[in-house]
Amino acid sequence: MRTKLILFLTILFCNTALSLKGQGYNIDVTINGWSDTTLILGHYFNKKMLVNDTIIIDSAGKGTFKGNEPLPGGIYLMYMPDQKYFDVLIDDEQHFSIEVEKSNPVETLEVKGNKQEKAFNEYQKYLAKQQKKAQSLQSNIKDKAETHKDSVEIWKNQLSGLSSEMKSYWDNILKEYNGKFLASFIKGIKEVEVPDFKETPALPDSVVRWKRYEFYKEHYFDNIDLTDDRMLRTPYFSNKLETFLTKTIFQIPDSIVKESEKLIEKARENKDMEKYLIQFAFNTVNESKVMGMDAAMVSLAEKYYLSGYADWVDEEFLTKLEERVTKLKPNLIGNKAPDLKLISPNNEHYRLNEVYGKLTILVFWEPDCGHCKKEIPKLKEEIWDKYSDQGVKIFAVYTQHEKEKWTDFIEEHQLEEWINVWDPYNQSNFRNLYDIYSTPAIFVINEEKNIIAKRIGAEQLPGFIDYYLKKNN
Structure with missing residues (x-):
């Protein structure tokens, strides 16, 4: 009987420990070279860093970020007093430890208890090495093109080889971490591959270029899951979105509205992503310096805000927006000029x-x-x-x-x-x-x-x- 009781208590303790480990976050940090100072944990969002937690690391350079609620998945950064920082991937493994050297945190980072973060850090190290090689080759091509003409083609081939190596590295991550955030993050970095529409007598160059553009525009977000709000907390998502809305699409109000609505519709299953896309598209056209873009602002305002769909905004904002729309509508480009x-x-x-x-x-x-x-x-x-x-x-x-x-x-x-x-x-x-x-x-x-x-x-x-x-x- 006593043996059964001990066994029961052991199982209960193990299950409780596992349950507690799955709750909240607990990240032990050691930064060799820093002591008795502040360390910030934040995440990327809309070209900014938003702070999640702050700790004081002790005289041995140790501290722990911890909280009762799990951190939303994404790319986080640990910000040090000398303004250096290093990125950390946060997903389902939120009880782990990291150790870095103050002088070079990315190169020296060691991870225990988080397989994805370890792979993410290895990717960062690999990327830094590849970028260093690429910069050297680009510098040679630019500065020695006249004096080393025979070498230029070799350097260009080596540069192309680096690109192929990078794609192969990405493919390995996508395969090994399929279904994990690391794979989603890497996939989102990849550009859409546009088919080679070849010029023929029946398909002149102008049509080929148009077909390439249309394909690129239509498939621009193929590599990003717009129902995954973890993508909001990455360093590249808002830039990619801005490039699409301000440079990829023709800057015509009807085109901007049409493509914005299609994007927002794709995110409908995830309210956080949908909310972000509505706000981003609206702010983009509202702040645009392109003549006539106020028509796009009016259209998005009426569809998502003044209709009551955007239930997160307050009455004061809606009142001011309605007043603004009322003043803009009579003098939009294309309208009959109000008589005076x-x-x-x-x-x-x-x-x-x-x-x-x-x-x-x-x-x-x-x-x-x-x-x-x-x-x-x-x-x-x-x-x-x-x-x-x-x-x-x-x-x-x-x-x-x-x-x-x-x-x-x-x-x-x-x-x-x-x-x-x-x-x-x-x-x-x-x-x-x-x-x-x-x-x-x-x-x-x-x-x-x-x-x-x-x-x-x-x-x-x-x-x-x-x-x-x-x-x-």
Whole structure:
């Protein structure tokens, strides 16, 4: 009976120990060369390092990161007082130990109790060696191309060989760690291989290039599982996403919206990834300097935020966003220009929709604005003087209420031939219709009274006008 009881207690203790080991995280760290100082554990996220834990390592350079809840999987980094750091892979094995030398943590790192992290560190060491070899070969090709012409081809072949070796190394990891985060991480680094669409009489070069581009765009994320939120905590995911949205896709609002929606749909099974993609796509178009990208912002805002789908945002954000969308929608590129009925210095009434010309330059300005003092004379010299006889009109709206300052500026800069107007009684609502929060603000309106350009600089207008007139003539 006593033997059975001891056996039962032994089994119970073992099971409890295993259970406790599976809970939370416990990472013993030894950094030889540091003592009595702070060590930070953080993870990569959106081009930043977010801190997870901080410890004080003792006089022997030892310390332990520990917590009751497991760390989300991803690539973490341990940040030392001298701003050196080294990366650590965190997945399902979260009870392990590492030891490094302060002088060279990556090369000296030793891991116990975490097979994936050990393999990840070996990969980092291998990568550093390959990069060093590649840099040496690239330097030779660049600096000795004239003096060692016979060697250049050899160096190029060696460089190609390094690339093949790297791919082979990746393939071995993918095979050995299939189903593990290390394999997902390595696979995500790999570029999509584009088929060699060969040029033929039936398939000219322009079509081949287009087919390659379309394939690359459609398969850009083939190597990344968009339902795996561990990818958010890697050093490359946000850069890859940014490159796709700002450089791979044509910078046209409809294209950006279409591809963003497809991406977000792929992540629907993982709410953290879906949330991140919605926020990233929205912020990308909202901060874009590309003319007309506000149309993409409005579209994504209405689909994901103002519809109530993004249930993580607060009411204050939604209220401000709704106000912003309301101001942007009337003056998006492609829309009919909202009509304005305004008054000239001589109290004559003019309507924007009754201005007849191949192009109408609608400019909102004020004489006290420092930027206007430069841009308005440019409009006179570069646009009016050169294009007025080609059917280009200027409808200039004074945004303030000091008439004498306005008329003095018109006279001083000889702007009398423009359609100069203002709104002394605040009846036109021009600020909301055209989202006028700063001056100058320049819009270009075509003969059909559609907005075809907005918030464009005076120095950009000649090229735009030349292209438009040539195309339409």
